[in-house]
Amino acid sequence: MQPQSLQLSGIRKGFGADDVLKEIDLSVRPGEFLSLVGMSGCGKSTLLRIMAGLETPDSGTVSIGSRDVTNVDPSDRDLAMVFQSYALYPHMSVRQNIATPLRMRNLSLGARLPLIGRMTAKASVLSKIDAAVNEAADVLQIGHLLDRKPAQLSGGQRQRVALARALVRSPAAFLMDEPLSNLDAKLRAHMREELSGLHRRLGATFIYVTHDQIEAMTMSDRIALMSSGRIEQLGTPDELYQQPATVTVARFIGTPSINLLPVEIDASGRVMALGRPLGVSVPARYAGPAMLGIRAEDLRPAAGGFAVKVLRSETYGADRYVTGHLADDQAVCIVMRQAAGDPIAVNGEGLSHLVFPEQRAHLFGADGNRIETTVPARIAI
Amino acid sequence: MVLLRKYLPHLVLALGAIPMLLPFYWMLLTSFRSPAEIFDVSLWPIPKNFDAVENYARAAGQVPMARFMLNGVIVCLGILIAQVLTAVPAAYALAKLRFPARKLMLSLVIAALCIPMQALALPLYVGLAKTDLLNTYFAMMSPFFLSVFAIFLFHQSFRSYPDEIIEAARIDGFSEMEICWGLVLRGSLPSLAAFAVFSLVAHWNDLYWPMIVVTDTNLAPPPLGMLFFSDVESGANYGALMAGATIITAPMVVCFLFARKHFIAGLTMTGVK
Amino acid sequence: MSAIELPLAQPVKARPRRSAADRRMARLGLMFAAPSALLLLGFYIVPMIVLAVFSVTDYQLGALSTRFTGFDNFTKAFHDPVFLRALKNTVIYAAIVIPLGVCLALGIALLVYGRKKSRAFWEVAYFLPVTATLVAMATVWQFLLHPSLGPVNAAIKAMGYEPVSFLSNPTLLIPTMAMIGVWQVLGFNMVLFLAGLTAIPKDLYEAARLDGAKSAVDRFFIVTWPMLGPTTVFVVVTTSISAFKVFETVAVLTRGRFGSETLLFDLYLEGFEYSNTGYAAALTLLFLLIVLVLSIGQMWHMDRKVHY
Ligand SMILES: Nc1ncnc2c1ncn2[C@@H]1O[C@H](COP(=O)(O)OP(=O)(O)O)[C@@H](O)[C@H]1O
Ligand SMILES: [Mg+2]
Numbered sequence: 001m002q003p004q005s006l007q008l009s010g011i012r013k014g015f016g017a018d019d020v021l022k023e024i025d026l027s028v029r030p031g032e033f034l035s036l037v038g039m040s041g042c043g044k045s046t047l048l049r050i051m052a053g054l055e056t057p058d059s060g061t062v063s064i065g066s067r068d069v070t071n072v073d074p075s076d077r078d079l080a081m082v083f084q085s086y087a088l089y090p091h092m093s094v095r096q097n098i099a100t101p102l103r104m105r106n107l108s109l110g111a112r113l114p115l116i117g118r119m120t121a122k123a124s125v126l127s128k129i130d131a132a133v134n135e136a137a138d139v140l141q142i143g144h145l146l147d148r149k150p151a152q153l154s155g156g157q158r159q160r161v162a163l164a165r166a167l168v169r170s171p172a173a174f175l176m177d178e179p180l181s182n183l184d185a186k187l188r189a190h191m192r193e194e195l196s197g198l199h200r201r202l203g204a205t206f207i208y209v210t211h212d213q214i215e216a217m218t219m220s221d222r223i224a225l226m227s228s229g230r231i232e233q234l235g236t237p238d239e240l241y242q243q244p245a246t247v248t249v250a251r252f253i254g255t256p257s258i259n260l261l262p263v264e265i266d267a268s269g270r271v272m273a274l275g276r277p278l279g280v281s282v283p284a285r286y287a288g289p290a291m292l293g294i295r296a297e298d299l300r301p302a303a304g305g306f307a308v309k310v311l312r313s314e315t316y317g318a319d320r321y322v323t324g325h326l327a328d329d330q331a332v333c334i335v336m337r338q339a340a341g342d343p344i345a346v347n348g349e350g351l352s353h354l355v356f357p358e359q360r361a362h363l364f365g366a367d368g369n370r371i372e373t374t375v376p377a378r379i380a381i
Numbered sequence: 382m383v384l385l386r387k388y389l390p391h392l393v394l395a396l397g398a399i400p401m402l403l404p405f406y407w408m409l410l411t412s413f414r415s416p417a418e419i420f421d422v423s424l425w426p427i428p429k430n431f432d433a434v435e436n437y438a439r440a441a442g443q444v445p446m447a448r449f450m451l452n453g454v455i456v457c458l459g460i461l462i463a464q465v466l467t468a469v470p471a472a473y474a475l476a477k478l479r480f481p482a483r484k485l486m487l488s489l490v491i492a493a494l495c496i497p498m499q500a501l502a503l504p505l506y507v508g509l510a511k512t513d514l515l516n517t518y519f520a521m522m523s524p525f526f527l528s529v530f531a532i533f534l535f536h537q538s539f540r541s542y543p544d545e546i547i548e549a550a551r552i553d554g555f556s557e558m559e560i561c562w563g564l565v566l567r568g569s570l571p572s573l574a575a576f577a578v579f580s581l582v583a584h585w586n587d588l589y590w591p592m593i594v595v596t597d598t599n600l601a602p603p604p605l606g607m608l609f610f611s612d613v614e615s616g617a618n619y620g621a622l623m624a625g626a627t628i629i630t631a632p633m634v635v636c637f638l639f640a641r642k643h644f645i646a647g648l649t650m651t652g653v654k
Numbered sequence: 655m656s657a658i659e660l661p662l663a664q665p666v667k668a669r670p671r672r673s674a675a676d677r678r679m680a681r682l683g684l685m686f687a688a689p690s691a692l693l694l695l696g697f698y699i700v701p702m703i704v705l706a707v708f709s710v711t712d713y714q715l716g717a718l719s720t721r722f723t724g725f726d727n728f729t730k731a732f733h734d735p736v737f738l739r740a741l742k743n744t745v746i747y748a749a750i751v752i753p754l755g756v757c758l759a760l761g762i763a764l765l766v767y768g769r770k771k772s773r774a775f776w777e778v779a780y781f782l783p784v785t786a787t788l789v790a791m792a793t794v795w796q797f798l799l800h801p802s803l804g805p806v807n808a809a810i811k812a813m814g815y816e817p818v819s820f821l822s823n824p825t826l827l828i829p830t831m832a833m834i835g836v837w838q839v840l841g842f843n844m845v846l847f848l849a850g851l852t853a854i855p856k857d858l859y860e861a862a863r864l865d866g867a868k869s870a871v872d873r874f875f876i877v878t879w880p881m882l883g884p885t886t887v888f889v890v891v892t893t894s895i896s897a898f899k900v901f902e903t904v905a906v907l908t909r910g911r912f913g914s915e916t917l918l919f920d921l922y923l924e925g926f927e928y929s930n931t932g933y934a935a936a937l938t939l940l941f942l943l944i945v946l947v948l949s950i951g952q953m954w955h956m957d958r959k960v961h962y
Contacts, residue, residue, distance in 0.1 A: 049860075052860075052864060053863075054860050054863065054864075073863070073868055074860075074863040074864050075863050075864065075865075075866045075867060075868040076868065077864075079864060080864060081860070081861070081864045083857045083860070083861060084857075085855065085857055087855065087857040087858050087860065087861035088861075089858065089861075089862075089876070089877070089880070090881070091880040091881065091883065092880075100862075100865045100876070101864075101865040101866055104862075104865050104866030104867050104872065104876075105866045109871075109872070165865070390765045390768060390769065391769075391772070393765060394762070394765050394766065394769075394776050394779075397758075397762060397780075398776070398779040398780065400837065401779055401780055401782065401783060401837065401840070401841070402779055402782065403798065403805075404783075404791055404794045404795060404798060404837075405782060405786070405794075407794060407797070407798055407805060408790075408791075408794045411797070419803060466689075467689045467690045467693060468690065470686035470687070470689070470690075471686060471687045471689070471690035471691070473686060474682070474683040474684075474686035474687040475687065478679050478680075478682055478683035478686065479676065479679055479680065479683065480679065480680040480681075480682070480683025480684050480687065481680060481684070483683065483687075486687060486690075486691060486694075489694060489698075489699070490694070493694065493698045495945070495946055495949045495950075496698065496702070496942065496945075497895075497899060497942075497945055499899060499901075499918055499921070499938075499941070500705070500938050500939075500941060500942040500945070501697065501698065501701045501702070501705070502925070502926075502938075503705060503708065503925045503931065503934055503935055503938055504700075504701035504702075504704035504705045504708065504935075505697065505701055506925070506926065507704070507708075507715060507931060508701070508704075510715060523697070524697055526693055526697070527690055527693035527694060527697055527698075529694070529698070532690060557682050557686070561686070582785060585787065586787045586788060586789070588788075588789050588901065588902050588905060589901055589902075589918070589922070592905070592922070592926075593922070593926050603787060603789075603790075604787055604788075604789035604790070604902070605789075607787070607789045607790050607793060608789060608905065608906065611793055611906070619797055619803065622793060622797070623794065623797065625790075626787075626790035626791070626793050626794055627790075629787050629789075629790045630786045630787050630790045630791065633785045633786065633787065634782065634785055634786055636785075637778075637781070637782070637785040638778065641774070641777070641778060644781075644785060645777070645781060645845050648784060648785070648842065648845075649842065649845050649846055649849065
């Protein structure tokens with residue numbers, strides 16, 4: 001099966017009074033790894049379940065390839081899904097679990113019955129299923145677990161069985177709903193690599209839901225960042241990091257979180273930060289309060305910078321995070337990332353002066369949207 | 382067609398509910414009817430002559446119906462109180478205290494769970510007969526003073542009570558009695574409620590044991606009273622008979638309708654075994 | 655278990671003080687358990703021993719002399735036409751009540767489980783017979799099935815058939831009582847199945863749909879039925895045990911007339927009406943054996959079938 005594209009257009013969904021999805025358009029390219037990322041409760045799972053056909057949208061259409069599947073039963077959409085809980089059938093062995101998608105599709109009802117089935121099923125079909133199960137198990141290195149029950153497996157092994165059950169029948173696309181969230185941190189990092197590897201090897205379309213931006217950043221070709229039922233930005237991990245379209249995106253992506261300073265845009269389009277003009281200008285129509293976003297790694301200590309009261313510093317091997325707040329405004333928290341060897345440069349009052357390259361600062365209007373800035377000349381604040 | 386598919390489950394359930402509820406409907410209806418109407422068998426819900434007063438009066442007059450109900454209340458409450466008084470400390474000891482023969486006692490309790498009351502009736506009856514205790518409230522209640530099921534259930538529930546709280550309470554100077562009744566049992570109130578429902582319903586409805594130890598009409602609990610009553614009436618006056626059945630069935634049914642959740646939890650509690 | 659762990663876990667030095675606390679705890683434990691332990695002895699253990707002793711004697715309540723008779727009572731039971739008839743009746747009764755009581759309850763539970771708004775209503779409707787006093791309700795059934803006054807026969811007559819004498823035709827007696835038994839047990843089993851259904855994770859059904867289980871029947875066989883395994887075993891066993899204890903319906907409807915005795919009713923007659931205590935004790939042990947086999951079968955099955 002060729003990897004398929006998947007399109008959503010105008011998808012709306014509400015549960016009772018709350019609108020969970022508001023007019024979602026999304027086009028997933030064939031063979032890409034697309035992550036849906038966002039805070040818990042923003043509607044990612046709902047969107048994925050609409051793709052799978054487990055929920056019906058209030059309006060809008062879902063199509064796979066060129067086929068409109070909006071009203072097609074999940075069993076006929078040719079999608080595979082990996083659930084957060086893995087949803088393995090506890091009464092079946094691993095082998096039977098993996099074989100189920102093939103048995104349901106290739107055997108008649110009579111042939112699936114527990115005892116008589118064995119006799120009535122065509123031997124050729126059965127041996128094909130067996131071969132496919134073994135192959136899927138080999139890909140995920142669970143060949144030695146095939147005769148166990150899910151209860152006898154560890155979390156990571158169950159995860160692999162769930163993946164094997166999904167990939168045993170090369171579906172049009174793989175849907176995964178937070179598949180790694182039940183694993184411990186170390187295993188999660190390992191499975192991230194494996195999933196990326198699997199995606200490269202299969203070349204299949206992966207649609208991956210997570211609330212963990214690191215998972216999304218490390219594995220995806222593209223990321224759709226969702227917030228309260230909308231897609232805030234769709235783009236490559238780099239685009240989301242370098243050019244966040246909204247303040248929500250800027251806040252969500254990156255560790256530590258981006259520093260956000262309140263600024264004022266005056267009538268002539270100058271950006272006033274901390275009482276002084278910033279060396280960038282914007283169209284005058286943006287006049288009013290705004291937000292300035294600065295990544296922690298863009299800050300560095302230098303004379304003449306803005307004053308920050310340093311509260312603590314934490315060293316993570318090569319990096320050091322220096323945390324404090326603005327000397328003038330305790331409510332604004334500032335984090336700076338520097339190499340662990342660099343001096344912290346704190347004066348006697350515990351103040352440090354920081355500067356940043358202005359073309360790397362992100363400006364967001366009062367509505368949260370990005371404002372493109374122009375840099376006429378290089379001036380430090 | 383779509384409509385049919387949508388309402389088919391309701392339709393099937395409704396058809397099934399007819400035989401389930403028919404006896405209740407018929408019982409109530411007949412208890413309001415006059416004898417003449419009873420004889421021409423109609424399902425029409427509104428009786429032509431409203432003879433409820435006469436029927437219920439007859440049910441209460443022919444046999445001491447009030448007395449039966451009172452007996453039922455005395456026996457059920459007596460049993461329940463004794464069961465809770467004995468089972469709670471025992472379950473607490475089994476779950477949280479270490480004492481000799483604890484394992485043995487726990488095994489005996491679990492073994493006793495498998496033995497139905499009917500298997501013990503014979504020796505208990507002989508014992509009561511020998512001690513001249515037949516036809517007493519004590520005879521009706523004593524075999525049930527110990528509920529191994531209650532011990533088992535409370536034991537399960539007490540075991541999950543955190544040991545740290547018990548130890549903290551001991552350090553704070555609580556006596557073991559206060560810890561058992563005031564702290565640990567309070568954490569298991571849902572189990573207690575469910576067990577109370579289970580025990581009350583079981584003994585209110587029980588016929589076997591009262592039929593063995595009671596021959597005195599004045600001591601009969603409701604089911605035995607019902608049996609006496611239908612002997613007295615011997616099929617002649619169905620209106621009164623149904624009035625009697627209504628009186629006896631009503632307390633449990635009404636309680637059930639008001640506390641549906643508790644009833645279902647209590648009666649199906651045997652499911653945890 | 656704890657006896658082995660404790661000496662290892664506790665430093666040796668702390669021992670004397672601990673054992674004082676231990677002694678106090680043991681004293682308290684014994685005190686708390688004593689009332690129940692005495693009742694257990696007096697109302698379970700001693701009676702069981704007495705029962706076993708009775709069963710090998712020809713003891714009769716009130717009789718002057720008693721003889722040891724070995725296993726005569728048991729051999730007698732298997733040549734006693736009344737007991738054999740009671741056994742046969744009970745087995746027929748169980749053979750009707752168990753499959754109907756379980757399968758219908760499962761069907762109803764599946765239907766009720768799918769209802770959202772009306773679920774509470776159906777639960778009440780089907781559970782009502784469980785709470786009702788069976789003696790009273792059996793009296794109502796007697797009236798419902800009355801050949802000339804009951805609505806059931808009125809309906810049969812209205813459809814143009816002969817009235818059926820449910821309660822005087824000996825071949826119909828046990829099936830009729832079995833139907834009342836099904837009526838009574840249905841709601842109970844339905845609620846157990848509902849609890850079992852509620853415990854099935856929703857995403858198993860969703861996984862099954864994506865795996866290609868399109869029809870509800872497919873999903874029933876791939877998820878519901880295997881996941882209900884332990885519940886079903888439990889329901890079958892409780893239903894069989896209660897079927898073997900059938901008593902009230904016989905006591906109300908026939909008093910054992912027309913050869914309609916059941917096991918427990920025969921036992922009641924022998925032990926408490928005829929005072930054949932020794933013989934009744936033997937019958938009781940046979941009854942107990944049946945119940946124990948059923949409950950042990952349950953435990954064995956539960957061990958095997960529970961998944962997680
Ligand atoms: N079946 C449902 N019924 C009612 N509300 C739901 C249902 N499923 C999801 N929701 C609500 O929709 C919102 C989005 O849920 P979900 O898509 O699961 O979020 P997440 O992004 O964490 O996966 C949540 O507020 C949740 O409470
Ligand atoms: Mg989710």
